[in-house]
Amino acid sequence: MRGFEFKVFDKKVDEIGADIEIVLIVDKNMNHRWVKDKNILKICGFKAKEDEVLFLPEDRVVYSSCASFYPDDVRVAVSNAFKALKKAKIKSVKIGLYTENCPPINARALVEGILLGTYSFDKYKSDKDDFDLEVVNISTEDYNGKIYDKDSTTKAVNEAVIIANATNKAKDIVNTPPADMTPEKLANYAEDLAKELDGVECFVGDEKFLEKEKMGAFLAVAKASVNKPRLIHLTYKPKNSTKRFVFVGKGLTYDSGGLSLKPSEHMVTMKADKSGAAAAINIIRAASELKLPYEVHAVIGAAENMIGGNAYKPDDVLVSRSGKTIEVRNTDAEGRLVLCDCLDYAQDLEPDYMFDLATLTGACVVALGEYTIGVMGHNTKLKRLISKVSKKSGELAASLPFNKYLKKLLKSDIADISNISSSRYGGAITAGLFLDNFIRDEYKDKWLHLDIAGPAYIEKSWGYNQPGASGAGVRLCVYWLKELVYLENSVHKEVK
Ligand code: BES
Ligand code: ZN
Ligand code: ZN
DSSP: OOOOEEEEESSOGGGSOOSEEEEEEOSTTOOSTTOOOHHHHHHTTOOOOTTOEEEEGGGTEEEEEOSOSSHHHHHHHHHHHHHHTTTOOOSEEEEOOOOSSOHHHHHHHHHHHHHHHTOOOOTTOSSOOOOOOOEEEEEOBOTTSOBOOHHHHHHHHHHHHHHHHHHHHHHHHHHSOGGGSOHHHHHHHHHHHHHHSTTEEEEEEOHHHHHHTTOHHHHHHHTTOSSOOEEEEEEEOOTTOOOEEEEEEEEEEEEOOTTSOOOHHHHTTGGGGGHHHHHHHHHHHHHHHTTOSSEEEEEEEEEEEOOSTTOOOTTOEEEOTTSOEEEOSOTTOOHHHHHHHHHHHHHTTOOSEEEEEEOOOHHHHHHHOTTEEEEEESOHHHHHHHHHHHHHHTOEEEEOOOOHHHHHTTOOSSSSEESSOSSSSOHHHHHHHHHHTTSOGGGGGGEEEEEOTTTTEESSOBTTBOSEEOOTTHHHHHHHHHHHHHHHHHHHHHHO
């Protein structure tokens, strides 16, 4: 990742030095003290329309249109400004806080917009992307001219660097081609990461372990691949932790569809079927670097869904870890098979909350569009909190409701449950309901299923996301964990 140095100054923007000033234009009439070239902007035909950017090198300024002070608008605007500077031979920029009341939130948004927006994956390119920019000077002067304290802004900046970095690392995993990120290599990655991070340990279970655990559904999916499956279990355990969370990630390092083979145009991009795993691993990274006061686990089912003489087949009946039997009617509905065994394992850890993250269904993309995470589960309050956090984190999320009629569509004549619905409609929800069958009663209200099939992989750039992986799920979950810390502390204060 690009390593910018962020420096915070409790001085006015005009009093800080830098090669270039970045000015976000929030007021469409361009009446603001930071807009010093109103006439030039007019001559250039700049109207502050959505995504409009103007770089005036002689005036040493970049103007970027910003729809509002809403954090995600700030992320997009600053990311657009940086795109305009990509080829410029400059070393430093400066910028103020684009907020009228809550400075740390938009200090975070600035840093995240910069780091997420300038991400590029050039490992496999001979011509590397070069960016001369090194230093970003952030003034704590807000839109109204008030100067805020340096400490809270610095803290926000440091946290945002951690969260954006974790998101970009998740992108790296997902963007890595399947031959270079097999289940074994993903497990090695997790083991190396655990050595790097404070308070993190990694357990890796191979095929023998999966057999011992009776993970018959997970094993069946992995059977036909020469790249053997792994269960990866990362644990971040701080001293005196007050709660335990488990994030279960779908880690299909490749999904060919198996014998229910995908058509070739749908197979490309299926290296991204490990996005849930990449997110879970990097939630652990962020939790450790942020020193969160909670025990956080990542449980990852890493496998390749391939074809071969020993492949699992439509018509097979599998015995899952829970003991429930599953009729296979489509080998391309493999994610739920890996996840049902991992979720069963995860419940043995007795979590306070358990989320699974998975590129589970094309149907979720049809239902919500490619920008939005599908949220499913029984706990309405929890879903409401996720929706609130979604707005802060900049990741779009929407709830898809379960119902008893959809649930019936998973009935099987030969086994306890079928791995696909008997109807072509409501596929995202029936996949969620399949998983629900493996959630024990005492965990029903502690579980959420996040279908990230839409936003995990970007075909055409949007916002501050470039084509390729987006690191979907990392920010939503980390912001949620941080929100819980905040809520716990505020409750505490009230009691006092
Ligand atoms: N990995 C896919 C889901 C997917 C589709 C992710 C598009 C990202 C983009 C999953 O394993 C799958 O193939 N699901 C099937 C389920 C069907 C057979 C019931 C699907 O969505 O078509
Ligand atoms: Zn599939
Ligand atoms: Zn899949």
